[in-house]
Amino acid sequence: TRTPVNVTVTGAAGQIGYALLFRIASGHLLGADVPVKLRLLEIPQGMKAAEGTAMELDDCAFPLLKGIDIFDDPNKGFEGANVALLVGARPRTKGMERGDLLSANGGIFKPQGAAINAHAADDIKVLVVGNPANTNALIAQAAAPDVPAERFTAMTRLDHNRAISQLAAKTGAAVSDIKRLTIWGNHSATQYPDIFHAEIAGKNAAEVVSDEQWLADTFIPTVAKRGAAIIEARGASSAASAANAAIDHVHTWVNGTAAGDWTSMGIPSDGSYGVPEGIISSFPVTTKDGKYEIVQGLDINEFSRARIDASVAELVEERDAVRELGLI
Numbered sequence: 524t525r526t527p528v529n530v531t532v533t534g535a536a537g538q539i540g541y542a543l544l545f546r547i548a549s550g551h552l553l554g555a556d557v558p559v560k561l562r563l564l565e566i567p568q569g570m571k572a573a574e575g576t577a578m579e580l581d582d583c584a585f586p587l588l589k590g591i592d593i594f595d596d597p598n599k600g601f602e603g604a605n606v607a608l609l610v611g612a613r614p615r616t617k618g619m620e621r622g623d624l625l626s627a628n629g630g631i632f633k634p635q636g637a638a639i640n641a642h643a644a645d646d647i648k649v650l651v652v653g654n655p656a657n658t659n660a661l662i663a664q665a666a667a668p669d670v671p672a673e674r675f676t677a678m679t680r681l682d683h684n685r686a687i688s689q690l691a692a693k694t695g696a697a698v699s700d701i702k703r704l705t706i707w708g709n710h711s712a713t714q715y716p717d718i719f720h721a722e723i724a725g726k727n728a729a730e731v732v733s734d735e736q737w738l739a740d741t742f743i744p745t746v747a748k749r750g751a752a753i754i755e756a757r758g759a760s761s762a763a764s765a766a767n768a769a770i771d772h773v774h775t776w777v778n779g780t781a782a783g784d785w786t787s788m789g790i791p792s793d794g795s796y797g798v799p800e801g802i803i804s805s806f807p808v809t810t811k812d813g814k815y816e817i818v819q820g821l822d823i824n825e826f827s828r829a830r831i832d833a834s835v836a837e838l839v840e841e842r843d844a845v846r847e848l849g850l851i
């Protein structure tokens with residue numbers, strides 16, 4: 524029998540947490556044969572609701588779920604963690620400036636990074652979901668100097684999945700026929716969903732679509748603003764689709780990408796494609812044996828270059844802002 528994998532989830536009492544925990548416990552995060560122990564981290568006001576969710580998890584009698592503990596102290600929450608999903612964050616409220624938002628999140632992600640550094644397992648893998656995800660991941664990573672930087676990742680898989688869905692709807696293809704799509708840059712409105720290297724049933728997606736105006740005026744803004752469209756329609760932000768993407772991100776990282784395909788992950792840049800080293804930006808990556816590699820050698824046309832540069836410029840600004848605030 525395998526030793527259970529310790530999975531820490533922050534923001535466990537939130538709406539993404541509610542959509543996420545049951546899927547982790549039923550084996551979708553790591554595999555149908557991998558037992559898990561959940562460590563839920565909340566703030567004191569969220570503890571009671573997290574306990575309620577834990578009661579429901581008990582009531583599912585999931586065979587793979589070997590324990591649930593709930594904490595409001597990050598030092599305890601990340602103890603022995605093999606996988607950490609950092610979902611809880613401070614949302615932007617009305618009239619909040621970017622600096623205020625970054626400081627408020629620095630107050631969450633800096634101590635969480637330090638707690639991961641001090642208490643997580645040596646093989647810790649971190650996914651940051653809470654926004655601004657890329658920069659929150661950078662803050663946590665900077666606070667964890669003893670953990671290899673590449674273990675800190677940010678979620679752009681929801682954007683990736685949204686782009687696949689939009690492209691399938693446009694072309695009438697099955698989602699499973701779409702490969703090699705890439706989200707570049709920041710998980711924000713400046714992100715760039717790139718179909719120039721994507722394939723639809725083996726054919727180049729940009730050639731299949733063959734409509735640059737649709738790409739520029741419909742596809743890209745629809746994917747980039749999908750979060751706002753969901754809020755408008757549901758009256759609440761994406762939760763089940765975000766949880767699903769978090770599951771996909773970690774599952775792919777741990778279990779590998781399919782031959783001939785890749786995925787999108789926000790990861791510390793090594794300087795590839797002119798993205799400044801160290802910022803956490805989305806790239807096309809392949810994964811194998813729990814490690815990822817940036818897909819190299821892609822030809823970046825002018826259309827793509829301008830959009831990648833714009834999103835990366837935003838990430839550099841965010842990095843400079845958190846540096847000025849002393850958060851990294």
Ligand code: NAI
Nearest residue numbers: 534536537538539564565566569611612653654678681765
């Ligand atoms: P929510 O407000 O329903 O839940 C957040 C939970 O985090 C609350 O229960 C809160 O008590 C908890 N929390 C706050 N500070 C905490 C801390 N320091 N430690 C532990 N828990 C803490 O929010 P929801 O809808 O679950 O979203 C969570 C985050 O995910 C938001 O920042 C949202 O913007 C982001 N998000 C990211 C997406 C992505 O694609 N990267 C997609 C959708 C949402």
